[in-house]
Amino acid sequence: MTEPFETDVAIVGGGPAGIAAALALRHRGVARVTVLERESEAGGVPRHCGHPPFGLREFGRILSGPAYAARLRLEAVRAGVEIRTRTSVTALGPSGRLALTTPDGTAALAAGRVILATGVREMPRSARLITGDRPVGVLSTGTLQHAIYIERQKPFRRPLIVGTELVSLSAVLTCWKAGIRPVAVVEAASRPTARWPMALFPRLLGIPMHYGAELVDIRGRSRVEAATLRLADGTTRDVDCDGILLTGRFVPESALVRLSHLDVDMGSGGPSIDQFGRCSDPAYFAAGNLLRPVETAGWSFREGKRIGGIVADDLDGRLAPAERTIQIARGEGLKLAVPQRIALPSAEPSLGWIQLRAATGGTGVLSIRDGSAILWEKRLSILPERRILVPLAALLKAGERTDTVEIRFTSDKAG
Amino acid sequence: MMTSQSGLFDVAVIGGGVVGCAVARRFALDGARVLLLERASDILSGASKANSALLHTGFDAPPGSLELACMQAGYREYCEIRERMNLPLLETGAMVVAWSEADLARLDSIEAQARANGVDDVRLMEPAEVLAREPHLATSLRGALLVPGEHVIDPWSAPLAYLKQAVAHGAEVLCNAEVLSGRLDAGLWTLETPRGAVRARIVINCAGLFGDEVETRLLGRSDFIIMPRKGQFVVFDKAASALLTTILLPVPNERTKGVVLARTIFGNVLVGPTAEEQLDRTRADVRQEALRDLVAKAVAMVPGLADMPVTAIYAGLRPATEKKEYRVSAKPELRWITIGGIRSTGLTAALGIARHAASLHAGFDDAGFRPVNDPVWPHMPNLAEHGRRDWQADGHGEIVCHCELVTRREIEQALEGPLAAGDVGGLKRRTRAGMGRCQGFYCQARIAALTEGKFAEPLAVEKADD
Numbered sequence: 001m002t003e004p005f006e007t008d009v010a011i012v013g014g015g016p017a018g019i020a021a022a023l024a025l026r027h028r029g030v031a032r033v034t035v036l037e038r039e040s041e042a043g044g045v046p047r048h049c050g051h052p053p054f055g056l057r058e059f060g061r062i063l064s065g066p067a068y069a070a071r072l073r074l075e076a077v078r079a080g081v082e083i084r085t086r087t088s089v090t091a092l093g094p095s096g097r098l099a100l101t102t103p104d105g106t107a108a109l110a111a112g113r114v115i116l117a118t119g120v121r122e123m124p125r126s127a128r129l130i131t132g133d134r135p136v137g138v139l140s141t142g143t144l145q146h147a148i149y150i151e152r153q154k155p156f157r158r159p160l161i162v163g164t165e166l167v168s169l170s171a172v173l174t175c176w177k178a179g180i181r182p183v184a185v186v187e188a189a190s191r192p193t194a195r196w197p198m199a200l201f202p203r204l205l206g207i208p209m210h211y212g213a214e215l216v217d218i219r220g221r222s223r224v225e226a227a228t229l230r231l232a233d234g235t236t237r238d239v240d241c242d243g244i245l246l247t248g249r250f251v252p253e254s255a256l257v258r259l260s261h262l263d264v265d266m267g268s269g270g271p272s273i274d275q276f277g278r279c280s281d282p283a284y285f286a287a288g289n290l291l292r293p294v295e296t297a298g299w300s301f302r303e304g305k306r307i308g309g310i311v312a313d314d315l316d317g318r319l320a321p322a323e324r325t326i327q328i329a330r331g332e333g334l335k336l337a338v339p340q341r342i343a344l345p346s347a348e349p350s351l352g353w354i355q356l357r358a359a360t361g362g363t364g365v366l367s368i369r370d371g372s373a374i375l376w377e378k379r380l381s382i383l384p385e386r387r388i389l390v391p392l393a394a395l396l397k398a399g400e401r402t403d404t405v406e407i408r409f410t411s412d413k414a415g
Numbered sequence: 416m417m418t419s420q421s422g423l424f425d426v427a428v429i430g431g432g433v434v435g436c437a438v439a440r441r442f443a444l445d446g447a448r449v450l451l452l453e454r455a456s457d458i459l460s461g462a463s464k465a466n467s468a469l470l471h472t473g474f475d476a477p478p479g480s481l482e483l484a485c486m487q488a489g490y491r492e493y494c495e496i497r498e499r500m501n502l503p504l505l506e507t508g509a510m511v512v513a514w515s516e517a518d519l520a521r522l523d524s525i526e527a528q529a530r531a532n533g534v535d536d537v538r539l540m541e542p543a544e545v546l547a548r549e550p551h552l553a554t555s556l557r558g559a560l561l562v563p564g565e566h567v568i569d570p571w572s573a574p575l576a577y578l579k580q581a582v583a584h585g586a587e588v589l590c591n592a593e594v595l596s597g598r599l600d601a602g603l604w605t606l607e608t609p610r611g612a613v614r615a616r617i618v619i620n621c622a623g624l625f626g627d628e629v630e631t632r633l634l635g636r637s638d639f640i641i642m643p644r645k646g647q648f649v650v651f652d653k654a655a656s657a658l659l660t661t662i663l664l665p666v667p668n669e670r671t672k673g674v675v676l677a678r679t680i681f682g683n684v685l686v687g688p689t690a691e692e693q694l695d696r697t698r699a700d701v702r703q704e705a706l707r708d709l710v711a712k713a714v715a716m717v718p719g720l721a722d723m724p725v726t727a728i729y730a731g732l733r734p735a736t737e738k739k740e741y742r743v744s745a746k747p748e749l750r751w752i753t754i755g756g757i758r759s760t761g762l763t764a765a766l767g768i769a770r771h772a773a774s775l776h777a778g779f780d781d782a783g784f785r786p787v788n789d790p791v792w793p794h795m796p797n798l799a800e801h802g803r804r805d806w807q808a809d810g811h812g813e814i815v816c817h818c819e820l821v822t823r824r825e826i827e828q829a830l831e832g833p834l835a836a837g838d839v840g841g842l843k844r845r846t847r848a849g850m851g852r853c854q855g856f857y858c859q860a861r862i863a864a865l866t867e868g869k870f871a872e873p874l875a876v877e878k879a880d881d
Contacts, residue, residue, distance in 0.1 A: 038817055088814045090806070101820070105809035124854035126650075126728045129706045133698065134729065136839060136872050139859060146860035153863055153875035178879045221697065222838070222872040242876070251724070255818065255852055258654040266722050 007034040007082075009311060010098060010111035012089050012256070015044020016297040017288025017304030018117035019072040019081070020058075024308025026079040030315060033081050034111070036100065038088040042076070043069025044119060046297050048145040051173050058301050066149065068297065092116075092260035096283040113283055113311050116257065116271060117304060120289040122167070123249040130246075132218030135225070137243035141171040144245060148178045156243025160227045161185045161207075162215055164192035164199075165248030165385060167294075172202050175245075183241045184208045186215055186229055193248070193385050218244055248385075250293030257290075267336040268292040274343040275350040275392055276319060277307040285311055292338045292355060295387070309349055320345055324403075326395070328354065331369070331408025335359045346396055354395060356388040356407065364411035368395055370402045382409070424450040424587075425784065427606060427615035429594050429629055431458030433765045434757050435621035436574040437489075439581040439588075441769035442619075442776075446784030449586035450613055451578065452606070454593035454625070456871040457841030458578060459571055461623045462761065464840065465648065465699065465731020467675050467688065468570040469662060470504070471763040474529035474537060474562050475511075481771070482741050483532055486760050488767030490564075493573070496766075499792040500576040502569060503680050503799035509565030509662035510545060512716070513557040518666040522560045525666070529562065536563050551658040551719050565662050569680045569798055570762055571844035575834065576795045577765070582833050583791040589613070590837050591871070594622075597633040599749060606633075616781065619752045619772060623734045624696045626742075626755035639742040639755050643696050643732040646688025649709045650727040651720055652852055653800070655684040658719045674709060676716050681819070681847060682800030683726055686713035692735075699730040726852045733758045743768070745775035752776065796825060798847050815865070816858040818851020826862070830869055838870050 008030050011018045014037035025033045035042060046054055049065030056062055059071055076083055084102070091099040096111040122140035137156050147153050157180055161171060164187040175182050185202050190212050192199045202209055212232030219226045227239050252270035263272040263280040270291045277285045287307035288300040295303075313319045322343035330337045335357040356366075361384050367377035368390070376394045395405060426442045428435045431453030439451045455461070470490060476483035497504055513519040522539060529537040538561050545559045546552060582588065592608040597618070604615050622629040630637035656678055665673025676686045686709045706728055714721045735758040736742055742755035752775055754768060761768075777783075797803060805811050805822045812823030829836050829845040836842040839849070839862075848862055849855040855862070863874035 038814060040813070086813050088806075088817060088820070090820065101806045101811075101814065103811060103813050106807055121853050121856045124856060126854050127725045129701075129703045129710075129725065129728060131701060131703045133700050136874060140856050142856050143859045146857075147863060147875065148879045151860045151864040151875070152879045153860070153867075154877050154879050155860070155863065155875055157876055217700075219700075253853075255653075258652065269724075 004108040004110065006110045008032040008112045008315065009034070009115060010096070010109055011035045011115045011117055013037065013044070013117035013119055013288070013290070014042030014083055015117060015119050015288065015300065016046065016072060017119070017300040018044070018115065019076050020301040020304030021115045021117060021287055021308035021311070022076055022081040023079050024305045025312050026081055028309065028312035030312055035076065035081055035083045036087045036089055037083060037085045040085055042073050042083050042085065045142065048142070048149040049170060050145070050149045050177065051170065054297055057298050089256060092256050092262065092284070094261055094281060112315060113285065115307060115311060116279070116284060116286040116290055117288045118253040118256065118290050120250040120293050121253050122246060123251050125244070125246060128246065128249065130218065131216060133220050135218070135220035135223050137220065137224035138218065139243070139245060141167050141174070141245065141247045144171060145174050148174055154178060154180060156180065156224070158183050158241050159243035159245045160215070160239055160241045161245045161247060163187065163247035163249065164194060166194040168247040169194060169197055169201055171245055171247045172205070172207070176205060182207050182245070183239055184210060186210045186213045188212070188214050189384070190232070215244070250289070252290045252293060254290060265336070265338070265340050267330050268338050270338070272340040273338065274322065274325065274341050275339050275346060276310045276343065277351060278343070282321065292336055292357070303351070306349060306351065320347065326402060327404045329404055329406040331406040333359055333364070333409030333411060334407060337407055342392070342395060346392070350392060352392055353389040354392060354407065356390065358382045358384060358388065358409050360384060360411070362411040362413055364409055366390070366407070366409050369406045369408065375405065423603075424448045424613065424615040426450070426617045426619060427452060427604065427613060428619045428621055430461070430621035430623050431578070431588065431590070432461050432463035432621060432623045433459065433574040433761050434623070434754055434768055436578040436581070437765035437769040438619055438621055438754065438772050439586050440577040441773050443581035443584040443586045444787050444790055445773055446786045449581055450615060451581070451586060451588045452592045452594055452608060452613070453588070453590045456590055457837035458588070458590070458834070459574055459844060460840065462732055462734050463570070463574060463623070464844070465646065465729050466570055466759070466762055467648070467677060467685065468568060468679055468762065469675070469677060470566040470568045471760060472534045472562060472564040473532055474534040475525060475667070476532060476760070477740070478528065478531050480740060481743060482760060482764065485741070485764035485767035485771055487533070488770055489764040492766040492770070493568070500580070501795045501797055502573050502576055503797060503802055505567040505678060505680050505799070505801060507565070507567050507660055507662050507678055508561060508563040509664050510540070510549070510559040510561050511664045511666055512545070512552075512559045513666055514555065515557065517668070519557040521666050521668075522558060526560055529560070534562065534564060537561060549659060549661055551717050553716055553718055565664075567662065567678050567680050568762070572795045572798060573762070574765065575845065576793055579793040579795075579834060580791065583793060584787055588833060594629060594632065602750060604750060617750050617752070617776065617779065619754065621754050623757070624732055626734060626753070630753065634749060634751065638744065638753070639736040639738070641696065641755070642735050642737060643693050644735040644758065645691040645693055645699055645730055645732055647701050647705050647709065647730040648685055648687030648728070649706055649713070649725055650679065650729070651684045651686070651713070651723045652726050653682045655720055655723040656682050658717050659684055663716055674712055676713055680799045681850070684720070686710070688731070696732065699732050701728045701730045724852065727850065727854065743771065745778060747779045750779070796828065815861055816846075816848040816851060818853050818857070819847040821846045821848040823865070826865055830866065838872055839866070839874060842866065
């Protein structure tokens with residue numbers, strides 16, 4: 001047990017959102033800003049994305065992931081942020097009291113405010129309930145990139161890639177650069193989840209793409225030996241491979257939140273927040289991809305910066321406690337809505353929007369309702385996993401008299 | 416795991432499952448020179464790698480059976496020795512929950528059987544009392560039989576501790592050593608394995624899923640037929656443990672044995688197993704439809720589980736035979752003891768089975784070793800969530816597996832010594848690394864590096880080019 005210590009703001013997680021929040025706090029003159037990073041260095045996911053583009057809006061230049069992570073660390077050091085690496089938070093206690101473990105032992109930290117910025121990870125094979133044997137060689141993009149860019153090891157030579165999100169493209173690039181040759185890319189939907197490069201890129205490299213196809217079996221005694229696909233036409237096909245790369249299907253890394261006193265939102269999988277990023281315990285805030293799967297490093301950075309500023313306001317006594325809240329109910333057609341509630345009185349700066357993801361794509365009407373009354377609506381075409389933003393103002397104007405509003409997306413097809 | 420293969424052993428134990436480990440320990444403590452042969456690259460790789468991790472009282476075992484006697488002896492011995500070995504016990508109790516009128520009608524006879532089996536502390540509970548004890552249960556329940564003595568244990572640290580104690584008393588362990596053939600010559604068995612021939616005065620067949628094959632290979636025939644029964648399981652996130660403490664057992668009926676919903680010693684909640692007959696003795700695959708069905712059954716019992724993420728899925732094969740009972744026998748003239756058909760109560764019964772095997776051996780003409788007077792008690796690393804873990808101690812190096820808070824020191828220790836992990840499964844069972852909610856997303860690359868050159872099936876296939 002090491003000595004208990006105190007800080008003004010503890011930030012859990014040293015990725016883009018966490019570092020950006022720390023920078024904002026220091027720029028606002030907050031004296032003690034401590035980033036708690038469980039890995040051996042801060043930087044987050046970009047540390048092992050060995051390809052551009054990162055950093056254009058933050059630093060005005062295009063960087064590779066590791067260079068971007070290094071820049072984040074450099075900026076933090078210059079700004080006087082304290083980064084404690086190899087420091088794992090083991091429990092979140094009421095009013096900003098954190099339990100930690102470090103190589104020197106356990107410790108307690110009392111923080112005036114805590115910003116949770118623990119990011120996202122990809123959903124593993126188990127939670128996807130994928131059929132088959134459980135051999136060595138089934139992993140996610142994050143693990144692959146950690147293996148290639150940090151440990152300099154290849155986990156397989158001929159994997160089958162599942163998914164076509166933006167990260168899937170990153171996975172294909174990582175494989176190609178390392179001399180790993182994917183045998184195919186499989187996507188359950190009839191089109192790629194990510195925008196145009198994903199549709200084109202693997203094909204350019206000569207990797208077969210299967211849309212409307214599903215991985216229905218994994219075989220292998222000790223290492224993956226083969227996979228079975230069910231193709232769009234209903235036929236099955238066996239594919240020889242020595243690994244399965246499960247890409248995307250991000251979930252917030254919200255383990256600490258789930259085991260704590262803080263409220264969790266089942267839609268996003270992250271902590272429940274108001275428009276200031278404030279959790280159910282007002283000593284806690286959250287920022288970045290912990291809030292929802294999944295945005296870019298750049299988005300997370302800007303979000304972290306904004307939340308950092310709000311927390312600085314809070315420390316100055318300029319963030320009013322919530323007198324009343326409007327709960328945002330996630331209606332039909334929506335997978336998630338963040339923030340989950342609006343605190344009144346509202347103020348700026350705030351997150352500024354309600355961020356939504358649709359359960360399925362299509363053309364239809366997005367509406368905000370108070371019972372049967374439609375407070376706001378908009379016609380739009382949406383795709384799964386793509387960001388939808390509704391300005392907070394639309395809701396604030398409408399929600400003055402109500403405690404709950406519902407947001408729903410009514411697809412034309414659903415009639 | 417080198418062994419003095421030219422040497423002569425008193426006892427060769429075939430099979431490094433929970434039963435083989437307990438038998439090796441018993442004979443080593445009784446003073447025998449023991450060799451344990453395991454076909455896989457690590458122990459606990461067959462039926463013992465996947466079970467429901469419960470310590471049973473035997474309340475529902477067949478009255479008067481060897482199974483009941485071994486379970487109760489095993490239960491007692493586990494409770495006697497566990498503190499000295501730092502083995503955990505989560506005293507949850509169990510409830511046999513009736514979800515229908517038909518279930519409810521059967522509780523009386525289950526209670527009577529429990530009492531007949533000497534489990535006297537059982538009692539029937541009204542729905543209100545059940546819900547007071549477990550407020551997150553579905554309110555449709557009709558009643559329950561409380562069995563306070565049913566507990567949760569660590570299914571891997573226990574057998575590993577048994578074998579560690581055996582090794583401390585001179586036992587040797589040979590992995591990747593499937594017994595291919597053997598002959599009995601002038602009272603001495605010679606067993607051929609891919610790692611060479613070994614000689615022993617007595618063979619104890621604890622080969623589990625391959626028990627009948629070993630009999631056929633070495634004795635020419637088997638008195639039983641292994642009929643593998645697959646059991647699939649789903650493990651929920653640790654947050655789910657706030658929803659349930661008591662083990663929920665089903666009321667068995669003619670058609671199905673039903674599934675168990677229970678805490679794990681590691682802080683999760685598990686549901687399973689399925690019971691699927693199959694011919695394949697090695698393939699224990701998980702199937703999406705069965706897993707979905709298990710999740711649905713769990714949610715029907717504890718509705719709050721609908722909001723809980725799935726952490727892990729697994730499947731194991733139980734070595735059932737064409738009969739329900741254990742298939743245990745001794746053939747003194749062949750210098751052979753068979754321990755077969757230990758299909759689902761092996762974890763509880765193992766120490767009792769080992770004692771029974773020793774008593775069978777007492778009938779052999781050369782019986783009688785010199786028992787160890789002052790046994791060594793290996794102190795196992797605690798992996799139980801409710802106990803003190805290594806991350807809470809100073810100088811652990813660093814956290815490698817963040818979900819399960821596994822330290823670098825724990826991983827290094829699991830890779831050392833005569834019982835070092837032989838594959839990634841063995842490392843997981845010894846440390847929990849990669850067993851948590853991210854299933855290796857964050858730590859697998861690091862573990863691949865830490866285990867380079869140590870495993871039969873490495874996590875990394877080669878160096879990456881720059």
